[in-house]
Amino acid sequence: MSDVRFIPRPLVRTNQWVIFISAVLALIFAEGWFLIVPLLAGISGIVFKYNPIMNIAKLFLKKKQKDYIPEDWEQQQFNQKIAVFCLSVGFISFLLGWKTAGYVFTIMVGIAAFVAILGFCIGCFIHYQWKMYQYKKANS
DSSP: OOOOOEEEHHHHHHHHHHHHHHHHHHHHHTOGGGGHHHHHHHHHHHHTSOOHHHHHHHTTOSSOGGGSOEEEHHHHHHHHHHHHHHHHHHHHHHHHTOHHHHHHHHHHHHHHHHHHHHTOOHHHHHHHHHHHHHHHHHTO
């Protein structure tokens, strides 16, 4: 039996706040470079399983990691892929001068991060619907 991987909620929240604040700054200044920190951290988390934002935040935890509310690692990887996609499209769009696309994708990732901070995970909902679709398709 394998251990379930998890991430302490404060680390996930820190990552969400960084995404949200970066998105707000990118929107206020119409400048995609504000998206680079969460984008590179997200790519690193997906590719190397090392998110520098979460690892810095880990230094500030007051309790042992296991004492915090756990967030499912697999689910967070799925969410991070969606965030990286939106951050990438927003960043590239701003670089290319496609302001409308830059705004749209930056607004989407900003709203998703803020709504997640408030307690509703859009990525979790999408992931659940996808798993249900796969289950129904396999069992029909």
